[in-house]
Amino acid sequence: MARLLAFAEIRAGRITRLSLEALSRCREIAGQCRGGTVAAVVMSDNPHAHFEELARYGVEEVFAVTDTVFASPHETPLSAPLTAALAAIIDQAVPDVVVLPSEESVKEILGALAARVSAPALPDVCSFDVLDGAVKAQRPVFTAGFIAHVRAEGSPVVVSLRAGSYAASESPEPSSLHVRNVPFAFDEKVSGKTLRKVVKAASGRIDLSEASVVVAAGRGVRDEKGKRLIEELAALLGAAIGASRGAIEAGLFPPSSLIGQTGKTVSPDVYIAVGISGALQHVAGMSGSRAVIAINKDADAPVFRHATYGITGDLYEVLPAFIEALKQKASTVN
Ligand SMILES: Cc1cc2nc3c(=O)[nH]c(=O)nc-3n(C[C@H](O)[C@H](O)[C@H](O)COP(=O)(O)OP(=O)(O)OC[C@H]3O[C@@H](n4cnc5c(N)ncnc54)[C@H](O)[C@@H]3O)c2cc1C
Structure with a gap:
């Protein structure tokens, strides 16, 4: 059980630091399991721009969705296309573990995604491992006053990872990347919502x-x-x-x-x-x-x-x- 699929979220034209932390942890786990593999999902108007960085982080296979609905300035994509695209990729990739960065956009869709792919979910964990055919994780609860030890079995198990849980580190050797372009079309009318504008609190501020x-x-x-x-x-x-x-x-x-x-x-x-x-x-x-x-x-x-x-x-x-x-x-x- 070690086919890991990580969502590399793009914000302001870059893969987020938290996504790179999640990818690094996936690579570590894959390296410890026989036959372990790391795949990534990228959704953007230009996913190719991120392939080289993904290879540096040891990703072997990338599922790329090209659609303007995921493009800047749509930095926080609508939840419906995000859920639909991730579910379609999970169906295609058949991973054992899906790892998502615990960002606002992911918090909004995690439950819906897990239900859609009939997977158990471990949200907002600060560490996780794949052991004895199960995902074992720790998650801060009661405003981080306690750490809960949680475990889920299934294929896949969906995990969302908290920021700062692991260091983002490149692979010693860049991998050769196998690219799968995933056809995707989303009719905004279906979701009943249209994202018109993302209003930033102040321009020029550091995120x-x-x-x-x-x-x-x-x-x-x-x-x-x-x-x-x-x-x-x-x-x-x-x-x-x-x-x-x-x-x-x-x-x-x-x-x-x-x-x-x-x-x-x-x-x-x-x-x-x-x-x-x-x-x-x-x-x-x-x-x-x-x-x-x-x-x-x-x-x-x-x-x-x-x-x-x-x-x-x-x-x-x-x-x-x-x-x-x-x-x-x-x-x-x-
Ligand atoms: C359900 C719930 C959710 C909440 N969510 C959040 C949240 O997300 N984030 C959050 O921050 N809070 C949250 N709170 C509020 C939280 O409980 C605290 O009330 C709040 O964090 C206190 O803010 P503070 O430390 O700035 O103020 P205070 O507790 O008033 O502390 C001020 C500190 O400043 C020091 N100080 C004063 N003057 C000086 C000076 N001149 N030089 C140096 N030090 C000085 C004082 O010694 C004191 O320690 C939440 C509360 C509830 C009930």
Whole structure:
């Protein structure tokens, strides 16, 4: 049981980092099982643009759907064509395990897809393996306060993987890719919905779920001065800006920047939590970060339990010093 099929989601013309993480894990599992194979699904107006990268990640077979319904600016495709195309490919590929990135678009369709292909589903897992003819996985539950050990048998089993669960790593040797073009036609009238426009929160912002550095503001950031410090730090680090519910309720940051149980899940290399207490509902969205730097004036704030580095102090004093040090470092490097 080791024919793995992974969905390589395209956003802003690129395969998402989370999809590459999922592909890397699939390659690892396939390498451990006799006869293990990794195939990928790409849906875009120009899937060929991604074949070379897929080969570098060790994909042996790609199922390509060419359709403008999956093209930018349709960055969040309608759920009906996505479900229909994935179901058609699963029927054709007959995989043992289907691995999807746990992105918003996938969360919307996972249940429908699993029902359509009569497969058990393990949603939002943080690790998975194929053992003794079954998929065994771990998934954070109760706002990531507990880890559930789950298991599913069937062919296929559908799994969705949380961001940051595995590193994205290229194969030592690029594979030779076998391409299967899958005929697909979707009548938008059938779904009853038409996606006219994707409205971005702000132009030029770094995508939170793809960012390698995130600066996140909490209620401790209480005014425009604090907001400017956050923006300056983020600009110096090339970071995306996130926020806790506390900061959003204070009206300083847009709801689209919310990180946590009811917001986005992020898994950057570095997460800088500024004036955030570290409530469970917030931690649920950033616990996959590789390193966490917490700045809080309360030494007992729960956020320090999740921090790799902690700075106890007033953010209005710590951030200017941090920014100054970064500027000095940048000037000595240049
Ligand atoms: C069902 C449900 C879902 C939720 N979903 C989410 C979610 O998705 N995301 C989310 O974030 N929250 C969520 N919440 C809210 C969550 O429980 C917390 O209330 C929220 O995360 C608190 O935000 P905060 O840490 O910014 O504010 P607070 O808890 O008020 O913490 C502010 C922190 O700033 C520190 N501070 C204050 N001034 C300074 C200063 N000058 N310098 C340094 N530190 C300072 C304080 O010591 C404190 O630790 C949810 C709640 C519920 C019930």
